[in-house]
Amino acid sequence: MSFRTATAVIDCQALVDNFNIIKAMAPNTKMLAVLKANGYGHGLERIAKALPLADAFGVARIDEALALRAAGIIQPIVLLEGFFSPDELAILAVNDLQTIVHNKEQLDAICQAQLDRPLKVWLKIDTGMHRLGINPDEFNHFYTLLSQSKNVQQSLVLMSHLGCADECNNDITTTQIALFEQLTSTLSEEKSLANSAAIYAWPSAHYDWIRPGLMLYGVSPMQNTAEKVNANEQLSKISPVMTLQSSLIAVREITAGETVGYGGAWSCQSNTKIGVVAIGYGDGYPRHAKNGTPVLINGRRVPIVGRVSMDMITVDLGFEAQDRVGDLAILWGTNLPVEEIAHWATTIPYELLCNITRRVQIEVI
Numbered sequence: 256m257s258f259r260t261a262t263a264v265i266d267c268q269a270l271v272d273n274f275n276i277i278k279a280m281a282p283n284t285k286m287l288a289v290l291k292a293n294g295y296g297h298g299l300e301r302i303a304k305a306l307p308l309a310d311a312f313g314v315a316r317i318d319e320a321l322a323l324r325a326a327g328i329i330q331p332i333v334l335l336e337g338f339f340s341p342d343e344l345a346i347l348a349v350n351d352l353q354t355i356v357h358n359k360e361q362l363d364a365i366c367q368a369q370l371d372r373p374l375k376v377w378l379k380i381d382t383g384m385h386r387l388g389i390n391p392d393e394f395n396h397f398y399t400l401l402s403q404s405k406n407v408q409q410s411l412v413l414m415s416h417l418g419c420a421d422e423c424n425n426d427i428t429t430t431q432i433a434l435f436e437q438l439t440s441t442l443s444e445e446k447s448l449a450n451s452a453a454i455y456a457w458p459s460a461h462y463d464w465i466r467p468g469l470m471l472y473g474v475s476p477m478q479n480t481a482e483k484v485n486a487n488e489q490l491s492k493i494s495p496v497m498t499l500q501s502s503l504i505a506v507r508e509i510t511a512g513e514t515v516g517y518g519g520a521w522s523c524q525s526n527t528k529i530g531v532v533a534i535g536y537g538d539g540y541p542r543h544a545k546n547g548t549p550v551l552i553n554g555r556r557v558p559i560v561g562r563v564s565m566d567m568i569t570v571d572l573g574f575e576a577q578d579r580v581g582d583l584a585i586l587w588g589t590n591l592p593v594e595e596i597a598h599w600a601t602t603i604p605y606e607l608l609c610n611i612t613r614r615v616q617i618e619v620i
């Protein structure tokens with residue numbers, strides 16, 4: 256007897272295919288592949304190594320950047336939140352790491368530092384998302400000081416981030432792009448604005464560097480349901496890099512009126528068979544997945560019934576089911592988009608992918 260426990264199967268060919276599809280969407284741009292949060296749960300070094308043609312990688316923390324360098328990654332690496340302390344500047348210089356500058360503290364630290372070599376800086380402007388970035392009226396000041404600093408390589412990259420690119424018709428995005436254009440159009444520096452959603456939905460935001468994250472992993476960045484997205488030709492070509500799977504560890508017959516799981520939160524209307532799948536919130540499966548959330552058992556969609564537990568979920572296999580202990584269960588991935596599971600769990604696919612926990616086995620294909 257040997258049952259598969261929770262396993263994330265990582266399909267590196269799907270990753271490369273997605274990379275090429277994204278390149279075709281924005282053919283005249285360079286690509287910074289976003290790998291933060293452990294490559295959106297897919298494995299930081301693994302994803303970087305599988306993308307030798309990426310022009311650069313983006314991470315959120317210096318530790319992630321250093322892990323990539325330690326793994327032998329030689330492409331440019333950009334800290335998407337910049338450095339957190341002036342002490343880090345020397346580390347950036349030695350390891351050839353690039354940094355975003357988005358506030359005055361970072362500007363002052365760079366200008367005052369004693370560095371052996373100048374740093375590549377991406378200057379981040381807040382064009383309306385109001386998260387990170389300098390105010391538009393500070394742009395000339397930052398641009399002038401950074402352009403003149405001996406600690407900064409020439410030239411800068413000018414960038415901003417869009418808050419609503421996942422909606423095709425959104426005035427905020429139109430305004431953000433117009434402001435970015437107004438501030439930077441006369442400048443010769445390289446520019447960068449587009450995350451996955453903008454690569455797909457806002458071609459005028461492509462500029463010189465695109466910055467895909469989610470779409471590289473084969474997940475739609477648009478707010479639509481999976482069905483609507485599948486109807487879209489370009490987006491339907493991307494395929495999931497992660498398939499999360501486990502196995503049935505019990506098949507139980509229950510009688511009409513009996514309840515299943517903690518709190519007796521679900522009771523069956525008629526006699527049925529309940530399958531117990533070895534995965535739960537301890538693996539990163541969302542506890543808030545509602546009754547009805549689909550699971551693929553032997554390629555057939557069956558609904559979750561009862562509450563998600565730490566190590567198990569229960570599904571209604573149906574009275575006639577022939578499924579057996581040890582059979583394969585797919586929680587998301589090929590033929591079951593994580594976008595759809597996110598919808599059932601009232602969250603977003605980013606969160607589900609990042610939440611995969613350490614006990615989940617990884618199988619790379």
Ligand SMILES: Cc1ncc(COP(=O)(O)O)c(C=O)c1O
Pocket residue numbers: 289335416449450451452466467468469470476
């Ligand atoms: C600055 C920046 N660029 C690009 C991305 C990639 O976004 P997405 O995963 O939606 O493509 C992110 C992710 O949040 C980001 O913070």
